[in-house]
Amino acid sequence: MMARWFLLLVYLLSAMPGQAGERPQRITSINLCTDQLLMLLADSEQIASITDLSLEPNSSYLADEAVRYRVNYRRPEEILAQQPDLIIAGEYSPHGLLELFEKLGYRVERLPISSNIEMIRANIRTMAQWVGHPERGERLIRQMDERIARVSANRPGVPPKAAFYQPNGYTSGSNTLQHAALLAAGWRNLPAELGIQGYGDILLEQLLLLQPDQLFTSSYAPGTDSLAQKELGHPVLKRLTRGQPIINIGYKYWICGGPMIAEAIEELHRSLPR
Amino acid sequence: MNSAVNIPYRNLIWLLTALVLLAATLSIFIGSNPVPILRAAREALSDTHSVIALILTEIRLPRTLIALVTGATLGVSGAAMQGLLRNPLASPGLIGSASGAALGAVVMLYFGFGSLFSLATPVGGVVGALSATLLVYLLAGRQAGTLTLILAGVAINSLALAMISLLLNLAPSPYAVREIVLWMLGSIANHSMDDFRILLPGVLLGWLMLIGTGRSLDALTLGEETATTMGVRLHHLRWRIFLAVALSVGSAVSITGSIGFVGLVVPHMLRPFVGFQPSRLLLASGLGGALLLLLADIATRLFPAGTDIKVGVLTSMVGAPFFLYLIIKSRRYQL
Numbered sequence: 001m002m003a004r005w006f007l008l009l010v011y012l013l014s015a016m017p018g019q020a021g022e023r024p025q026r027i028t029s030i031n032l033c034t035d036q037l038l039m040l041l042a043d044s045e046q047i048a049s050i051t052d053l054s055l056e057p058n059s060s061y062l063a064d065e066a067v068r069y070r071v072n073y074r075r076p077e078e079i080l081a082q083q084p085d086l087i088i089a090g091e092y093s094p095h096g097l098l099e100l101f102e103k104l105g106y107r108v109e110r111l112p113i114s115s116n117i118e119m120i121r122a123n124i125r126t127m128a129q130w131v132g133h134p135e136r137g138e139r140l141i142r143q144m145d146e147r148i149a150r151v152s153a154n155r156p157g158v159p160p161k162a163a164f165y166q167p168n169g170y171t172s173g174s175n176t177l178q179h180a181a182l183l184a185a186g187w188r189n190l191p192a193e194l195g196i197q198g199y200g201d202i203l204l205e206q207l208l209l210l211q212p213d214q215l216f217t218s219s220y221a222p223g224t225d226s227l228a229q230k231e232l233g234h235p236v237l238k239r240l241t242r243g244q245p246i247i248n249i250g251y252k253y254w255i256c257g258g259p260m261i262a263e264a265i266e267e268l269h270r271s272l273p274r
Numbered sequence: 275m276n277s278a279v280n281i282p283y284r285n286l287i288w289l290l291t292a293l294v295l296l297a298a299t300l301s302i303f304i305g306s307n308p309v310p311i312l313r314a315a316r317e318a319l320s321d322t323h324s325v326i327a328l329i330l331t332e333i334r335l336p337r338t339l340i341a342l343v344t345g346a347t348l349g350v351s352g353a354a355m356q357g358l359l360r361n362p363l364a365s366p367g368l369i370g371s372a373s374g375a376a377l378g379a380v381v382m383l384y385f386g387f388g389s390l391f392s393l394a395t396p397v398g399g400v401v402g403a404l405s406a407t408l409l410v411y412l413l414a415g416r417q418a419g420t421l422t423l424i425l426a427g428v429a430i431n432s433l434a435l436a437m438i439s440l441l442l443n444l445a446p447s448p449y450a451v452r453e454i455v456l457w458m459l460g461s462i463a464n465h466s467m468d469d470f471r472i473l474l475p476g477v478l479l480g481w482l483m484l485i486g487t488g489r490s491l492d493a494l495t496l497g498e499e500t501a502t503t504m505g506v507r508l509h510h511l512r513w514r515i516f517l518a519v520a521l522s523v524g525s526a527v528s529i530t531g532s533i534g535f536v537g538l539v540v541p542h543m544l545r546p547f548v549g550f551q552p553s554r555l556l557l558a559s560g561l562g563g564a565l566l567l568l569l570a571d572i573a574t575r576l577f578p579a580g581t582d583i584k585v586g587v588l589t590s591m592v593g594a595p596f597f598l599y600l601i602i603k604s605r606r607y608q609l
Contacts, residue, residue, distance in 0.1 A: 167449050169464070204333055204464055205307050208325050224447035225388050227456060234466045236332035239323060 023132030024086035024107075030074045030097070031090035032059060033256030034111050037124060038088060039065055040140060040259070042131040048082045058221060061252040061260045076100055086130065114257030115198070116180045117148070123257055140259050147262035148184055151269045155186030160273055162187040163202075163212040165237070165246065167219050167228035171202040177254035178218070181261055185268035187214070204231075208240055213273065215246045222248060247271050283554055286547050290561035294342065297568035301338045302330070304575050336467045341571045341585075342564045343470075344462065344526040345536060347477050349563020350556055351519040352537030354484055357491035357552035358515050359423060362600060365538035366523045369427045370406035372532035373434035375520075376457045378402020379528035380438050384445035392468075396476055399528025403520035406430050411516070459586030460533030462571055473529045480522025481560075483514055488553025495552060533586045535593020536563050542600065566592075 026048040029035045035050040039062050047069055053059065054066035072078050076097060079087065087101050091112045101108050109130055114120045121141050128137025162182055164172040172178035172189070173196030182189045190210045191202055217232055232246060253264035281289075303311050309326050318327035348366060355364040366372050382388050382398030413426040438457055442450045490511045493501040498508055527533075540562040541555055548554035570588040577583050 168452070203307075205305055205309070205329050208329050208333070209307055211325055220448045221446065224445070225384055225386060226445070226447035226449040227383070227453050228449035229447060230383075230388075231464050234332070234464065235468060236328050236466065239328060239332070240325070 024084075024130070026082065026084045027086045027088060027131065028072060028079055028082055028084035029088045030072065030079065031088070031093050031111070033090055033113070033258070034088040034127070035066070036060065036062055036256050036258050036260075037111070037127040038131065039069070041124070041128050041133055041136050043133075044068065046131060048084050049079070057252070058250070059252055059255050061256070061258065063252075080104070088127075088130065115175050115177060117177075117184070117261065120144075120177075120257040120259070120261060124259070144259040144262045148265055151262075151265050152184050152186070154269070156272060159186050159188045160213040161190050161211065162214045162216060163190045163207060163210060164216050164218065165202070165207060165232065166217055167226070167232060169201050169203065169231065170199055171196060171207070173197045173200055177257060177261060178216075181254065181265045181268055182216075185265045186272055187268060204234065204236070208236065211240070213241060214244055214271065215241055216249055216268070216271075217246050218249045218251050218254070220251055281547055283548060286558060287561065290558060290565065294561055294564050294568065297565055297572065298338050298342055301341065301568050301572050302334045304572055305329070305334055332466060333464075336465050336470045337462055337571070338568070339470050340462050340465050340473065340530065341567045343473065343477055344530050344533065345564040345567025346560040347480065347522040347526045347563070348533065348536040348567070349540040350481065350484060350560035351523050352539075352563070353541040353552070353555045353559035354487065354491070354515050355519060355537070356541050357494065357555065358512060360494065361424065362542065363424055363538075365535075366519050367532065367534055367537055368424060368431070369519075370410045370430040370434065371403040371519050371523045372527050372534075372537075373431045373438070374406020374409075375399040375403035375524040375527035376532045377406070377434045377438050377441075378524065380441050380457060382528075384441065384447060384450050386446075392472055393475075396472055396525040396528045399526075400476055400521055400524035402434075403524035403527070404517070406434055407516050407520055456584065457531045459584045459590070460527075460531035461584045461586065462530050462567075463574075463585075465529065469529050473525050476525025477522045480518040480520075480525070483518035483521070484556060487511060487515060487518075488556055491552035491556075495550075531584075531586065533567065534590040535597070536566055536589050539589075539593045539596045540566055542596070 023046065025046055027038060027042060027046050028048045029038045029050045032051060032053040035054040038047060038050065039054075049070040049072040050066060052071040052073055055063055055071065057063040060066060072082070074097070079101070085107065087098075087106055087108045089098055089108060089110050091110055093110070098108050098110070111123055111126060112119070114123050124137045124141050125134070128134045128140075164178050171191040173194075174189070174192035175197050176199060179189045179192050190212055191200070194206070194210065196202065215237060219229060219232070237246060238244070249264055249267055253260050309329050311330060314324075314326040314330040317324045318331045351366040351371070355366060355369060356362060358364070376399070378398035378401050379395050381402070382394045387394045387398070410423065410426045410430050413430070414423040435458060439454050442454050442457070490501070490506045493504045493506050502508055541559045544558045544562050545555060548558050566589065567585065570592070571585050573588055574583040574585050
């Protein structure tokens with residue numbers, strides 16, 4: 001009980017107008033995923049720079065918007081030259097780099113990776129707090145939840161069987177955003193039922209024995225060639241799903257956890273068999 | 275010569291054929307998941323497209339066929355190369371054909387040519403193999419001793435491998451860099467019947483060209499001059515074998531990556547059994563190569579599930595110690 005009151009107090013204090021002046025004004029993000037949330041939640045004047053990765057349309061959901069900002073290449077000199085008052089990094093950003101910034105007295109925050117929708121909500125909240133716009137975070141979450149709820153209300157009674165098959169024989173088991181999205185859209189995720197957790201290998205024979213109704217893929221760079229990508233063209237895959245081609249869902253929806261997951265869920269829902 | 279083993283040639287061929295068939299059957303039966311093969315075969319023949327029938331016809335069968343044909347190609351090419359150059363170190367790999375083929379295939383596959391027409395990758399492989407061999411030949415000079423030829427081969431090999439790494443680093447696909455290992459060690463997993471059909475024409479053409487070189491290779495064992503007086507057109511023979519090896523190895527490697535040591539080791543293993551006669555060694559090595567690669571591929575699948583060991587790793591693990599043994603043996607002769 002006490003804790004809840006305390007949290008409410010903290011919330012009220014941070015939402016007080018007097019605190020607004022303490023919003024960071026020169027935020028630098030050095031990770032693709034923090035770039036995305038930063039662009040969604042901060043005022044554009046607050047952003048000192050984002051990474052060049054955000055310009056790449058296959059992996060960045062906000063690639064169009066990213067051109068408005070200065071980009072950094074995650075090199076210490078250029079970031080220090082920007083004199084940021086907040087450096088936002090991903091959980092797995094280079095340790096040495098972040099420690100250097102901290103040693104020099106910069107404020108560094110690390111955003112964890114999200115592997116389900118609840119973690120996406122938590123990350124949006126965290127980022128909204130950091131940039132000083134918690135109300136925007138709540139609004140973003142509400143919009144995302146409404147879109148997901150609309151899709152989930154129309155899920156089929158008996159969900160059809162699906163699996164992700166990526167170049168190199170990778171698949172998405174439980175505890176991945178693809179898994180969460182498939183379930184929310186009304187599919188079964190077969191590899192998860194096989195016991196695969198996270199992103200794992202699946203042998204072609206194993207995949208066949210699962211007998212999915214539909215295969216999905218979400219490859220990094222459509223239009224390029226490699227042996228790994230050629231595996232998706234194996235004729236057996238098409239025959240397995242009775243001529244249904246593999247459906248490609250953009251990578252930008254889940255390479256980073258964010259509200260764009262709703263769009264992937266809608267796309268997955270549209271590909272349900274009629 | 276030492277220790278010829280007395281088995282009648284015909285019996286040897288029958289024995290090897292039987293072993294190859296046995297290994298091929300075994301290779302169809304062994305996989306990551308236990309599948310009732312006989313039922314699968316029945317369902318495949320009766321056109322019910324069940325999953326196990328698909329596993330049999332679309333996954334296991336192409337893998338077995340590709341292993342068989344690639345192994346045979348490497349074996350036969352190795353035997354032809356060793357016969358032609360009369361040197362135990364010669365092999366399609368050592369003369370640059372294999373790495374050249376891999377380089378050619380890499381250029382075609384990763385830079386968008388592979389999707390232009392289906393034969394692009396094997397054509398790249400053949401051209402690569404041919405240019406590498408030609409380069410080795412030119413570098414070494416026309417009257418080159420075998421040592422020079424082999425040194426030139428080593429140089430061209432490392433150049434080709436370096437180029438493969440460089441190109442894969444520059445390739446637009448994010449998956450390319452990981453595949454350096456695959457091209458250098460070879461893998462025959464996850465191929466389709468389409469791949470087999472793509473590989474086949476070049477390989478068959480190469481095999482056809484090698485038929486009938488046996489007599490000339492036999493004559494060549496007496497020395498180049500004697501062979502010439504016996505009517506062997508040495509220059510002609512050389513080009514024929516180089517072309518045949520480039521065609522068959524080039525096509526095979528463009529699908530499987532360069533699988534090491536099969537072409538080197540197999541002829542040596544079988545030479546005592548055919549009375550050291552190059553003409554007989556050709557067919558025997560072809561069968562032996564197929565057998566070795568099939569067995570190696572079966573072994574990769576018997577490794578603990580989930581890890582996909584590349585078949586080239588296994589052939590090299592057999593091949594490298596054998597190579598050492600060769601060096602030690604030849605050192606004894608020289609001292």
